[in-house]
Amino acid sequence: LELLPWDLNPKTVLDLGCGDGECSAAIQKRWPTCSITAVDLSEGMLLQARKSAKLERVEFLQADMDESSWWRKNCWDLVYANMALQWSADGLQVVQRVREGLRPGAYFALGVFLDGTCGELVSVFGACGVRLKPRPGFHTGAVVGGWLSVAGLSQFFTGEHREVEHFRNLLALLGKLRDLGAITGMEGHLTPGLLRRLEAYWREKYPDPR
DSSP: OTTSOTTOOOSEEEEETOTTSHHHHHHHHHSTTOEEEEEESOHHHHHHHHHHSOOSSEEEEEOOTTOSTTOOSSOEEEEEEESOGGGOSOHHHHHHHHHHHEEEEEEEEEEOOOTTTTHHHHHHHHHTTOOEEEOTTOOOHHHHHHHHHHTTOOOSOOOOOOOOOOOSSHHHHHHHHHHHTOEEEESSOOOHHHHHHHHHHHHHHSOOOO
């Protein structure tokens, strides 16, 4: 949000992949009079957003970004998609629908997980003979930028940064990724013996720097 123009004053906002409503709350804090359409595929996330966000003038909508039926045209002054687009089966199509939904002079604020996300985890599982399947959609920054260009969006700012998060053990990391929906599955079962091997290799290859 801090990268958007200071004088921007949107009346209608789409929070695409709103999750627990944290971003919708931040949007409404900055623009108290705006109306927000908060969309997420997860019923549980929307329920949490309704309970915790304490938002006004918000329409909560359970919908799939890859489905066309709910998308509107020439409707929003701002589309905000924070770590959601990588879950789409067709990112370009979603960006094109965003473009159609924007009013003239509107903004599209986009943040995504890029190629290489969860790379350490995939490496550790592979070293122990297990094929882990990350969710599709972790593209390079160049690919995502290409979608914006093809859709006819002007890019006022693009950038990449690496963020490292530490976990007390491998099981805690797997739980976080499960909650994010970042892993679709693995070949075989995560037995106690395999978990111990994975944990030992993880600690050897990625020692806690703290």
